[in-house]
Amino acid sequence: MATLRDDHPRIRAFLRAKRNVDFAEWRLNISMLASDAFFQAVEVDKAWELRDCSGNVVEILSARDLLREIAVSAHYCGDPGVLFRDRLERDNPTPQWPYVSTAPCAELAMAQGDACHFSYINVSNLVRGDALDMALLGEVAALLVRMLDAVTEVTVRGRSDALPLVAQKRRIGIGITGFADLLLHLHLPYDSHATAILAAEIAEVLDFHTKRASVALAAERGAFPAIAESRFRDRSWVARKLEGKLLRIDRDQWNALIDDIMRYGVRNASTTSMPPSGTSSEIAGISKSLEPYISLRDRDGMLFKVFRDLKLVQDKDDDENRYDDRLRKLPFVSLAQDIKPLFHLMVQARFQSFLDDGISKTINLDQNCTVDAVFELFRDAYRCGVKGLTVFRDNCLVDRDDARL
Template sequence: MDTLELTPNALAVLRHRYLRKDSHGNVIETPEELFRRVAAAVALAEERFRPQERTHWEAAFYEAMAGRWFLPNSPTLMNAGTAIGQLSACFVLPVPDSIPGIFGAVAEMAIIHQTGGGTGFSFSRLRPAGDVVAETGGVASGPVSFMRVFDVATDVIKQGGRRRGANMGVLAVEHPDIEAFVTVKDDRTALTNFNLSVAVSDAFMTAVEQGAGWPLVNPRTGEQVRSVDARELWELICQAAWRNGDPGLLFIDEVNRHNPTPEVGRIEATNPCGEQPLLPYESCNLGSINLARLAEGGVFDWGRLDELVELAVRFLDDVIEVNRFPLPAIAEMTKANRKVGLGVMGFAEALIELGIPYDSEEALAFGERVMERIAAGAREASAKLARERGPFPNFERSRWKAQGLPPLRNATVTTVAPTGTISIIAGTSSGIEPLFALAYHRTVLDGQDLPEVNRLFVQALRREGLDPEAVLEKVETTGSVRGIAEVPESIRRLFPVALDLEPSWHVRMQAAFQRHTDNAVSKTVNLPADAPVDAVREVFRLAYELRCKGITVFRYGCRGAQVLELGRVPSFVAGERAVAHAEFTGECRICST
């Protein structure tokens, strides 16, 4: 379609989901034109501050995206420079404890989904099932019942015509309906458009440790309804996560310890993939730097990383300026805090380029060094923008002001997102996830099958004089090379896949990045099909001890058909032209992004 270096799978994703189409569904835009459209639309923000620099930044934004150095979240790629104009990926909406409030939230959700955004909700303020409804003399049906209304509405509204609707449902661990919430996905047809998280407090984790009772409290009255054994509730959560991949845990006190604007409000929910805690009516726009590009040739380019960080923060702040927000309340809250989330993709492939196994202390140290460098550079870039444009309006009420930091343009600057489809466009691994597999198939784009083989693995085999076709025949059933004796140990060590890793490596890597991330880190702890429930317990406990903000486990095959599967890779994909540059493990299970 043009001269950009894009893989066949990247082109398939772009054609299906991102490139503009005419009224008949015909593609009328090339990838180059897409990146130019986005760059021009975002750079219009420069007219408000330094109009003489607009063309400079437009060119810089284009080069960063077209060169696969940096990509923004999907709604920006889809909607910038179009009539929709809604560029943010992440939203949190409040759910008041009233019929008008609940169905008002459903309507607001539909508007956001229509423009390509994903929504998170805390249902913790809703009175429990069986509670009195004074106005009618009836009884309440409870949060789980109302969540089904949101789920059905999401089925009807397909995001922007190009993305599935995506939701996060959060319920506080002290809510009287917590058991029903935890086990709702035992019905495989229930809440299929939701990821679920239990908002777990420090007090609950202490009660589990001590084997104490745990009070369940009616949010309407503030009174205790009954008490349960904390360990039994913990076991119920772990068993459900083992069976279904849901719920995850949201460590709500840890989240709020890092809330940049506690005077403005308490955080109760996140976006659908969990990496973006937000206040009610807040939105956030995300972007990711391709670390694999910075490691090409086996030497990491720290100077180029610094340049990309400054450019990306400016890009994301410009997005807020030109964004067409779906609701006035969202525009007001977003502009008051101006949260942005810069993260990474291609981490696993960067490690391979540098000769560092994912499951090693060296990888943990490198990951933490990278995120620390990004965080420092992003904060400095935000301070520079504050000098040029002014700080975010709530800065005087923020913890940054209380800590004596200089004025900042953005309340937050860093987030590690799953980068599902944008990593395919970039031709690299997703987020900070390990390789899902060395050869596998990905079911995306409304059922389209994309066979993938990791290009770096094929290159390594050829350097050793091995026949990729022969090796891949053995790899494709498990996705892993670690059990294939004829492959040199150096390759087996350098190319672990998600299910090769002990679960603790997943959690420790998430924690390494979280230590230098303002918001949160999207990371899936992949477990083999035969993993015991004890593995879930250990992962959840370790994540809490290492101060992650949330945690998700996914036992392979626990939901039957899934976005990524092993054992169905055609032999021809090892051919030179069909070798895919990307793979995936951390894709949002709901929206596939």
């Protein structure tokens, strides 16, 4: 991921970088690192100062005009995205190493020389009866902590010079996949408040059980080396996500865990993330990460297999239109472009409420969506408290004349 701060003198050229490129050859995602101050300036239509590396003001422009530059380019080709820099830094456990960019799909922020080992749990396989088995989710998450810490140790021993912060932080990121399939099992539409609550419950269970497993490893083998200078020594920072958000783990359990963190530390500077899981989910035949399905006519027929396994359909009709119509009549079938953008943001924000790192999230938009709508969506993302957002307008890389609105 290539990033540039919002007050850089060449920020406008950066935002326009992908408007006239060969997308068959381009392999780089771009995002603007946006500060709270920038979006506060957008809210009140305030002037925005661009500064050189010495801090000197070199240009003054409208903050809203700069956000519109982002909206125009994102409407055209899906890039740039926006990363909310101050939110990322507030959750940075080791602020002595400020974040400078992210992994390619913005699943976590990264400092120079940083890295993270990921894994994820197929939550659709953890349905028991008519509910997600949260206890089983916690057990699986704890096992993955031990596995990923072992993988981290292999990396530390083999590439400590190339990736120095791996040894210092021992970051791991456990997330989920198969969320859309889970919702089908539970007969929940993606765009519902019940789904948003479920997302927060999953995030809380993941965070609690992965932290508890990491504390146990710290007691056995020692905490991550940089913990003495980290925010894990600040009890209020460790407990920052608890107020008013507890759904599945009671406060006494959380307080006991925080006591143990103060006593033993944690083995891993971070334990939870939301890796995009695109290719591996396709191989496994499950829906991707936290995303809804994009189409009923998915490439490998995965969605039909889910419907068939749930006995919602018998055999696929030769007439795909009739097949689509039949499935669309089910009230809990939610496709990405049919979901209102604010529900995309709500589900993302609820997952993010407990996870350590930023979430890879792209909102798929109808091809007739306007630049103004994209502009407002970025503002809504800031208001919702998420850490980053990318949008992708259907057929935008094909219908390029219309994309130049």
